[in-house]
Amino acid sequence: MKKSLSMLLAGLMLVGALAGCGGDTASTDSGDSSASGTAFKIGGTAPLTGDAAIYGNAVARGAQIAADEINAQGGIQIELKFEDDENNTEKAVNAYNNLKDWGMQLSLGSVTSKPCEAISTDINTDRIFALTPSASSVATTEGKDNVFQMCFADPNQGTASADYISEQKLGTKIAIIWKNDDVYSTGIHDKFVAEAKAKGLEIVSETTFTDASATDFSVQLNDAKSKGADLIFLPMYYTPASLILTQANSMGYAPKFFGVDGMDGILTVENFDTSLAEGVMLLTPFNADATDDKTVAFVEKYKEAYSEVPNQFAADAYDCIYAYAQALEAAGATPDMSNEELCDAMIEQFTSMTFNGLTGENMTWDSTGAVSKSPKGMVIENGAYVGM
Amino acid sequence: MSFLNHLISGISLGSIYAIIALGYTMVYGIAKMLNFAHGDVIMVGGYMCFCATTYLGWPPIAGVLLAVVVCTVLGVVIERLAYKPLRMAPSLAVLITAIGVSYFLQNAALLIWGSSTKSFTSVVGGDPIQLFGGQLTITRVTIVTIVACVIIMVALTLFTTKSKMGTAMRAVSEDKGAAQLMGINVNTTISLTFAIGSGLAAIAGVLLCSAYPTLLPTTGSMPGIKAFTAAVFGGIGSIPGALLGGILLGVIEIFAKAYISTQLSDAIVFAVLIIVLLVKPDGLLGKHVSEKV
Numbered sequence: 298m299k300k301s302l303s304m305l306l307a308g309l310m311l312v313g314a315l316a317g318c319g320g321d322t323a324s325t326d327s328g329d330s331s332a333s334g335t336a337f338k339i340g341g342t343a344p345l346t347g348d349a350a351i352y353g354n355a356v357a358r359g360a361q362i363a364a365d366e367i368n369a370q371g372g373i374q375i376e377l378k379f380e381d382d383e384n385n386t387e388k389a390v391n392a393y394n395n396l397k398d399w400g401m402q403l404s405l406g407s408v409t410s411k412p413c414e415a416i417s418t419d420i421n422t423d424r425i426f427a428l429t430p431s432a433s434s435v436a437t438t439e440g441k442d443n444v445f446q447m448c449f450a451d452p453n454q455g456t457a458s459a460d461y462i463s464e465q466k467l468g469t470k471i472a473i474i475w476k477n478d479d480v481y482s483t484g485i486h487d488k489f490v491a492e493a494k495a496k497g498l499e500i501v502s503e504t505t506f507t508d509a510s511a512t513d514f515s516v517q518l519n520d521a522k523s524k525g526a527d528l529i530f531l532p533m534y535y536t537p538a539s540l541i542l543t544q545a546n547s548m549g550y551a552p553k554f555f556g557v558d559g560m561d562g563i564l565t566v567e568n569f570d571t572s573l574a575e576g577v578m579l580l581t582p583f584n585a586d587a588t589d590d591k592t593v594a595f596v597e598k599y600k601e602a603y604s605e606v607p608n609q610f611a612a613d614a615y616d617c618i619y620a621y622a623q624a625l626e627a628a629g630a631t632p633d634m635s636n637e638e639l640c641d642a643m644i645e646q647f648t649s650m651t652f653n654g655l656t657g658e659n660m661t662w663d664s665t666g667a668v669s670k671s672p673k674g675m676v677i678e679n680g681a682y683v684g685m
Numbered sequence: 686m687s688f689l690n691h692l693i694s695g696i697s698l699g700s701i702y703a704i705i706a707l708g709y710t711m712v713y714g715i716a717k718m719l720n721f722a723h724g725d726v727i728m729v730g731g732y733m734c735f736c737a738t739t740y741l742g743w744p745p746i747a748g749v750l751l752a753v754v755v756c757t758v759l760g761v762v763i764e765r766l767a768y769k770p771l772r773m774a775p776s777l778a779v780l781i782t783a784i785g786v787s788y789f790l791q792n793a794a795l796l797i798w799g800s801s802t803k804s805f806t807s808v809v810g811g812d813p814i815q816l817f818g819g820q821l822t823i824t825r826v827t828i829v830t831i832v833a834c835v836i837i838m839v840a841l842t843l844f845t846t847k848s849k850m851g852t853a854m855r856a857v858s859e860d861k862g863a864a865q866l867m868g869i870n871v872n873t874t875i876s877l878t879f880a881i882g883s884g885l886a887a888i889a890g891v892l893l894c895s896a897y898p899t900l901l902p903t904t905g906s907m908p909g910i911k912a913f914t915a916a917v918f919g920g921i922g923s924i925p926g927a928l929l930g931g932i933l934l935g936v937i938e939i940f941a942k943a944y945i946s947t948q949l950s951d952a953i954v955f956a957v958l959i960i961v962l963l964v965k966p967d968g969l970l971g972k973h974v975s976e977k978v
Binding site for chain 2: 346347349350351477504505506507508509510511512513515516517519520523535536537539540543544547548549565566567568569570
């Protein structure tokens with residue numbers, strides 16, 4: 298038995314050690330190589346395959362649409378290239394080095410937080426300016442003067458959510474279910490709790506889950522139910538959230554559910570009974586159903602090219618390219634400038650300019666690299682996101 | 686009343702662990718190997734049933750049958766291609782091969798079905814049963830899961846003790862060489878074990894996805910590891926041990942979450958496992974077999 302025990306341990310460790318791997322390697326070159334020499338080379342690493350591929354592909358596609366539009370206008374020319382990082386930190390560093398060999402002048406960082414944290418130290422020492430569309434953790438930008446974000450930093454979502462709930466008087470007794478082995482979820486939870494206290498919201502139930510226990514939520518939901526929570530805050534991605542909605546429904550428990558940008562995508566889960574998500578609220582910077590001209594044009598182009606509705610990752614990436622274009626134009630930058638010159642010019646532009654994009658009006662950046670824009674409250678009605 | 690609610694959740698979760706653990710325990714008991722790909726066979730079962738009911742519009746029962754047939758064949762094929770050539774190799778080589786098969790299956794599923802989450806429609810329809818004026822809610826999946834678990838346990842026990850093939854299995858488990866000398870076809874017996882184990886995995890997959898309806902290429906890995914723990918807990922190689930270990934693990938997990946801390950629940954589950962193994966190194970119902978030198 299001793300032998301099999303040690304084999305058990307060896308096996309468990311191996312499974313654990315390998316759990317981060319998976320997916321197959323591929324890289325796509327979505328650039329327009331004919332423009333070499335006269336175009337700005339913008340590169341980014343993204344999970345184009347693997348379990349976060351839904352985000353990586355959205356970013357690559359959104360950015361490509363923006364680059365094509367800008368190139369067609371004839372002014373600033375942009376050459377884009379994405380390297381696959383499979384949402385893996387080591388692969389992200391390799392992908393970043395490949396992009397440097399290619400001659401990247403401006404970076405889009407990485408799509409997901411952990412890979413972006415991994416490459417942002419190199420970005421800082423290499424003096425290549427980076428604007429990440431969607432890596433939202435604080436560590437991405439902390440202590441790096443040349444790494445900026447297009448999306449909200451995690452904690453800001455927590456603060457904004459608590460403010461929104463208290464202003465709109467959405468609930469009095471609040472339950473939170475969060476994923477305590479995940480920096481995204483924990484970051485939002487901590488800020489939410491702090492802000493909720495300041496605003497006088499009563500938090501009656503706080504329960505957690507991890508990767509290993511992300512199947513059964515009966516205990517968490519029973520706890521919230523027995524303490525009379527009328528609103529459950531879900532700072533998490535949509536996969537566990539869809540389970541929570543299903544299980545709450547089977548328990549006959551129907552509080553209000555409030556999510557953050559990770560909830561975006563719940564309606565695209567194949568075969569998901571969208572009636573369960575009816576009335577779910579979330580704060581997100583982008584709404585594909587919005588009727589302003591910019592959004593309508595973008596959504597149409599995206600649908601035509603990729604036959605699906607763009608999510609906020611695509612919109613963030615689209616905005617990144619346009620923000621670059623605006624900053625490059627304002628700085629009078631040319632593609633023959635060195636990376637360091639470009640970097641300094643971009644830092645100066647981004648900390649002083651105001652940008653209007655798909656994901657918000659009057660966006661500004663502070664010197665830490667965090668963006669300031671107001672999130673939109675959305676509610677799911679008849680299987681679609683509707684502004685609140 | 687919340688105690689009863691938690692108890693039922695725990696037994697339901699535990700029953701799924703138990704069905705998965707039965708697959709681990711049978712293969713270990715007879716082939717003396719840890720089939721780490723078992724969790725991924727569960728995932729394949731889930732996807733098969735999903736495809737049959739969602740894409741082809743088959744009735745749920747046909748979906749379950751398809752899942753069982755595909756997984757049974759898959760189990761036998763895996764055994765033939767990946768494990769049989771290693772029958773004489775050191776057990777570590779087989780273990781690594783099993784992990785390799787596990788990753789192969791996950792990535793194959795990623796290629797075929799993509800990385801995005803699919804929502805599984807429960808094969809057991811109907812409204813939950815409300816007792817005591819709505820204070821106690823039992824979903825129909827829970828009842829089916831528990832009943833299925835008990836039936837499978839009884840059927841397997843009868844099969845291994847009463848039938849000729851079952852006797853052959855026990856003989857192979859005790860001494861491969863001697864069994865062969867007695868005229869038992871060891872290879873067929875091991876294949877049959879894999880077939881039964883994988884068929885059970887398909888049922889577990891369908892029940893798992895019905896109770897917790899998300900389907901991803903990694904769906905099977907965590908329940909697989911938990912069920913493996915349950916098998917060791919109950920005494921690996923022992924069929925009643927797998928049932929006991931599975932249900933205890935499920936109940937401890939839910940109670941730890943409910944009454945101690947949601948943050949510590951997994952730590953508590955594994956702490957209990959460590960204590961049990963310190964006191965009874967062969968698991969709760971395991972047989973002690975001294976190693977031959």
